[in-house]
Amino acid sequence: MTQERASEEKPYRRLETQALLQQIAFRHGLEAMEASENGSLAWVTSGFPVEIPIAMNLGVVYPEQAGAIIGAQKIGPAVSGYAEDLGYSQELCSYARVSIGSTEKPDEVPMGSLPTPQILLAGNNICGTVLKWYDAISEMTGAPVFLLDTPPIEKQQLPHNQEYVRHGVERLIEFIGSNFNRTLEEDRLREVAELSSRATKLWIRALEACKNKPSPLNCADRFLTMAPVVSSRGTEHCVEFYESLVAEVEERAKQGIGAIRDEKIRLLWDNIPPWHTLRFFNILASRGVVFPADTYTHAWTGNMVGTDTPSIIDEVVETYSKVYLNMGLDAKVDKMCQLIDDYDLDGFVMFSVRSCKRYSLGQLVSKEIVTERTGVPGVIIEGDMVDSRVYNAAQIETRVDALLEMLM
Amino acid sequence: MDMGVGIDVGSTTTKGVLLDSSGNILARSLMTTGASAIQAVEKTLRNISSSSNIDLNDIPVISTGYGRARVELAEKSMTEITCHSVGVHHINPDIRLLIDVGGQDAKAIRIGPSGRPEDFELNDKCSAGTGRFLEVMARVLEVSLDDLGPLALQSKTPSSISSTCTVFAESEVIGHIGAGESAADIAAGVHVSMVSKISALSKRVGVQEPVCATGGVALNPAFRHHLSNQLGVELWIPEDPQLTGALGAAVIALEKKGKKN
Numbered sequence: 001m002t003q004e005r006a007s008e009e010k011p012y013r014r015l016e017t018q019a020l021l022q023q024i025a026f027r028h029g030l031e032a033m034e035a036s037e038n039g040s041l042a043w044v045t046s047g048f049p050v051e052i053p054i055a056m057n058l059g060v061v062y063p064e065q066a067g068a069i070i071g072a073q074k075i076g077p078a079v080s081g082y083a084e085d086l087g088y089s090q091e092l093c094s095y096a097r098v099s100i101g102s103t104e105k106p107d108e109v110p111m112g113s114l115p116t117p118q119i120l121l122a123g124n125n126i127c128g129t130v131l132k133w134y135d136a137i138s139e140m141t142g143a144p145v146f147l148l149d150t151p152p153i154e155k156q157q158l159p160h161n162q163e164y165v166r167h168g169v170e171r172l173i174e175f176i177g178s179n180f181n182r183t184l185e186e187d188r189l190r191e192v193a194e195l196s197s198r199a200t201k202l203w204i205r206a207l208e209a210c211k212n213k214p215s216p217l218n219c220a221d222r223f224l225t226m227a228p229v230v231s232s233r234g235t236e237h238c239v240e241f242y243e244s245l246v247a248e249v250e251e252r253a254k255q256g257i258g259a260i261r262d263e264k265i266r267l268l269w270d271n272i273p274p275w276h277t278l279r280f281f282n283i284l285a286s287r288g289v290v291f292p293a294d295t296y297t298h299a300w301t302g303n304m305v306g307t308d309t310p311s312i313i314d315e316v317v318e319t320y321s322k323v324y325l326n327m328g329l330d331a332k333v334d335k336m337c338q339l340i341d342d343y344d345l346d347g348f349v350m351f352s353v354r355s356c357k358r359y360s361l362g363q364l365v366s367k368e369i370v371t372e373r374t375g376v377p378g379v380i381i382e383g384d385m386v387d388s389r390v391y392n393a394a395q396i397e398t399r400v401d402a403l404l405e406m407l408m
Numbered sequence: 409m410d411m412g413v414g415i416d417v418g419s420t421t422t423k424g425v426l427l428d429s430s431g432n433i434l435a436r437s438l439m440t441t442g443a444s445a446i447q448a449v450e451k452t453l454r455n456i457s458s459s460s461n462i463d464l465n466d467i468p469v470i471s472t473g474y475g476r477a478r479v480e481l482a483e484k485s486m487t488e489i490t491c492h493s494v495g496v497h498h499i500n501p502d503i504r505l506l507i508d509v510g511g512q513d514a515k516a517i518r519i520g521p522s523g524r525p526e527d528f529e530l531n532d533k534c535s536a537g538t539g540r541f542l543e544v545m546a547r548v549l550e551v552s553l554d555d556l557g558p559l560a561l562q563s564k565t566p567s568s569i570s571s572t573c574t575v576f577a578e579s580e581v582i583g584h585i586g587a588g589e590s591a592a593d594i595a596a597g598v599h600v601s602m603v604s605k606i607s608a609l610s611k612r613v614g615v616q617e618p619v620c621a622t623g624g625v626a627l628n629p630a631f632r633h634h635l636s637n638q639l640g641v642e643l644w645i646p647e648d649p650q651l652t653g654a655l656g657a658a659v660i661a662l663e664k665k666g667k668k669n
């Protein structure tokens with residue numbers, strides 16, 4: 001696992017659609033800057049019903065995505081350091097740390113500090129950390145915070161919780177309305193939701209193409225191409241991006257072209273990736289290991305894809321209450337087992353992310369249950385998505401190698 | 409006769425084994441790894457060659473352990489998890505749970521009927537539950553590491569040490585010394601605490617008998633006593649508990665040679 005081949009004969013194939021990503025990211029960045037200058041930029045958490053601020057003509061950006069970019073640039077430890085200097089603990093989510101750090105010293109973080117927000121929209125359907133994090137950003141920037149509180153779901157959402165979240169969504173519309181002096185047009189919301197749903201359905205198609213052998217996409221491909229469905233869903237150009245991704249992926253599948261050249265072992269990935277070391281997947285690719293599925297990018301398949309609820313607001317309530325991280329441990333285990341079966345996987349790697357307690361809690365138990373139910377072995381490796389200081393490559397290598405030795 | 413060499417470059421010691429195809433160990437070597445893994449490997453190979461009087465050229469080598477990538481002439485490197493399983497299986501094919509505790513890490517490995525690992529857990533992020541924990545406590549108690557186990561066995565009432573963390577446990581030990589508790593009781597408490605970490609690790613992969621303990625720490629009688637107590641099982645200890653990783657690597661080297669012929 002130690003060496004990556006340098007020649008043009010790379011063990012993995014680059015997606016052509018990846019070139020479009022840069023354009024989308026560039027465009028998204030410009031739009032955000034413009035929105036901030038016009039006084040209408042929202043920072044939103046990843047599980048937030050973004051269709052509403054978009055339909056109310058706010059620009060949106062995702063600090064978690066900015067965190068991933070900071071991680072990928074390998075400046076995570078330095079930027080977290082700016083937050084740690086302010087007194088924030090190293091135990092705090094590293095997305096939060098680099099967000100606070102880059103807000104404190106934006107000039108030090110040219111790629112990854114976000115334009116100034118005018119409103120902060122947090123949903124605790126992913127975790128409770130986001131509220132304190134957005135409170136801190138609010139103190140630093142003066143932007144007001146709105147919290148959409150979504151009680152966690154164990155099996156079914158209770159009717160009074162549904163009512164409660166519905167009330168929250170109505171308050172959100174009022175909050176944006178009174179802060180920016182505008183109203184929500186139901187037609188516009190329908191249009192945005194429709195675009196969002198089209199992008200999500202295409203994304204699901206791209207993911208499902210990975211059931212093919214060889215798999216047309218590897219983990220790192222999906223981590224990169226998920227960006228638009230996170231940050232730009234509800235827009236035309238996002239739909240266009242996924243149309244071209246699906247075309248390329250389905251063509252690969254039709255022709256039997258894999259994401260890696262010599263697929264031997266198919267594994268499941270659980271959790272956020274180590275953005276600073278995406279190379280991990282390429283090194284394994286050179287040994288014939290591909291990851292046709294992961295719980296992280298599949299978490300984005302639950303967006304607005306149309307439910308049988310009577311109104312669009314009800315659909316928002318249902319969709320955003322049921323995000324992956326807002327469900328109990330059973331739902332996570334079910335999802336892992338289902339992916340292992342559907343994608344015909346030989347084993348699984350669980351990344352225990354030091355920062356993200358919400359995603360990582362319960363992995364030890366889940367690992368046992370998943371192996372019991374599916375009969376395939378798994379391994380837990382430890383590290384962090386952004387803070388490379390707690391990522392020990394040698395120890396990770398031993399664990400993953402031992403798993404591969406069990407399979408080969 | 410075909411032969412195979414296994415080299416296990418651990419964080420504390422480097423081990424080597426030369427094995428023939430009838431399963432006889434023709435030579436063995438054990439030395440501290442020191443600052444240079446490369447030098448330790450060279451010296452190990454020289455030791456094996458001179459004590460067996462056999463030229464190692466053309467004999468396949470498999471390396472394992474944290475320094476496994478440093479063994480240049482190895483055909484292949486394998487993880488210590490696989491090698492320990494194969495090594496223990498070679499000596500005692502009945503073993504189903506292997507607990508290996510070395511200087512800097514601890515592993516619990518469930519061994520399948522074929523001798524390959526089926527599941528494993530490692531503790532390698534911190535020194536709790538490893539040989540290092542015992543080393544630190546021996547220093548605080550001013551006894552040698554070799555004497556720590558026998559001293560602990562003299563105790564009837566082990567001191568209570570609630571922390572498995574090396575740093576916190578060290579201050580607890582200092583507290584007990586200050587309170588006038590006997591060195592034997594404190595030493596016993598140290599083992600109980602350290603073993604609780606290992607038994608938790610073992611339970612995660614499932615305690616299926618017979619159980620074997622290997623690694624340098626398996627030489628410590630108090631460790632064996634308390635581990636056996638906490639797991640409620642008899643432990644089987646191979647004659648040379650530090651060599652099983654290198655032995656497994658040598659077995660794999662021979663298998664590879666067999667396949668080629």
Ligand code: SF4
Pocket residue numbers: 064093094095096126127128129130325355356357358359
């Ligand atoms: S703690 Fe986890 S879920 Fe919450 S913001 Fe951080 S990474 Fe996301």
